[in-house]
Amino acid sequence: MTxxxxxxxxxxQSWEEIxxxxxxxxxxxxxxxxxxxxxxxxxxRYLSKEGYILEAGSGLGIVLLHLRxxxxxxxxxxxxxxxxxxxxxxAPDLIQQVGDVHALPYxxxxxxxxxxxxxxxxxxxGMGPALREANRVLVPDGVIVLTIPYPNVVHRLVHWxxxxxxxxxxxxxxxxxxxxxxxxLRRELEAAGFEVLLARPTSHAFTLWGLGWPFRAKGYYRTTxxxxxxxPILRRVAPWAFNFTTMMIARKARHLTG
Numbered sequence: 001m002t003x004x005x006x007x008x009x010x011x012x013q014s015w016e017e018i019x020x021x022x023x024x025x026x027x028x029x030x031x032x033x034x035x036x037x038x039x040x041x042x043x044x045r046y047l048s049k050e051g052y053i054l055e056a057g058s059g060l061g062i063v064l065l066h067l068r069x070x071x072x073x074x075x076x077x078x079x080x081x082x083x084x085x086x087x088x089x090x091a092p093d094l095i096q097q098v099g100d101v102h103a104l105p106y107x108x109x110x111x112x113x114x115x116x117x118x119x120x121x122x123x124x125x126g127m128g129p130a131l132r133e134a135n136r137v138l139v140p141d142g143v144i145v146l147t148i149p150y151p152n153v154v155h156r157l158v159h160w161x162x163x164x165x166x167x168x169x170x171x172x173x174x175x176x177x178x179x180x181x182x183x184x185l186r187r188e189l190e191a192a193g194f195e196v197l198l199a200r201p202t203s204h205a206f207t208l209w210g211l212g213w214p215f216r217a218k219g220y221y222r223t224t225x226x227x228x229x230x231x232p233i234l235r236r237v238a239p240w241a242f243n244f245t246t247m248m249i250a251r252k253a254r255h256l257t258g
């Protein structure tokens with residue numbers, strides 16, 4: 001079952017507008033930021049190069065391009081056609097499809113990996129339907145990697161302020177976004193038939209970036225040296241209070257397969 005059509009379609013349209021204004025080369029530069037190492041130094045070691053890996057919600061294809069350069073067989077899927085067209089112009093040989101994460105156009109037990117970075121928090125009905133669909137298309141022991149916004153200190157303060165001011169708790173009324181604790185994510189993954197391998201707080205520097213000066217450097221979402229220097233300290237003393245996203249890595253449980 002897909003989320004309510006009105007907000008679902010409004011969120012999709014918002015992504016069309018976001019990607020229409022974005023630039024692939026600019027997005028690729030973000031992979032050089034230290035915060036990107038939080039993820040790319042970790043999750044690829046869990047992936048197989050034996051079969052295809054899907055990025056569900058691939059946007060401008062940054063992850064696809066990066067992982068393909070490292071020898072992985074990648075497929076991109078998104079419901080924002082503007083983004084797919086931009087990627088096709090940039091890398092015509094990259095495999096992409098228009099599609100919905102709630103109804104993937106792939107056979108049962110056909111993919112070796114499923115990646116989803118900042119996608120499943122945008123559905124008002126929750127992530128359960130998309131996770132069950134991911135489980136369906138993965139081979140036994142196939143790996144899923146998610147990054148999902150965490151309700152950190154800054155998010156909780158903003159959420160509280162919006163409630164006090166009687167404002168919508170959404171980013172805006174046309175764009176749905178939620179957050180999940182690590183325990184919520186573990187519960188969702190296990191309910192969908194996955195065995196959790198790793199729960200890791202990530203992107204602390206981006207939480208600081210959200211606070212503004214003195215943590216924002218000139219350039220596209222660049223953090224300052226101060227922000228990067230504070231990250232190791234935050235990881236030690238407050239890993240779950242200041243992480244921007246939680247990275248969850250899990251595998252399809254064999255006992256639930258046919």
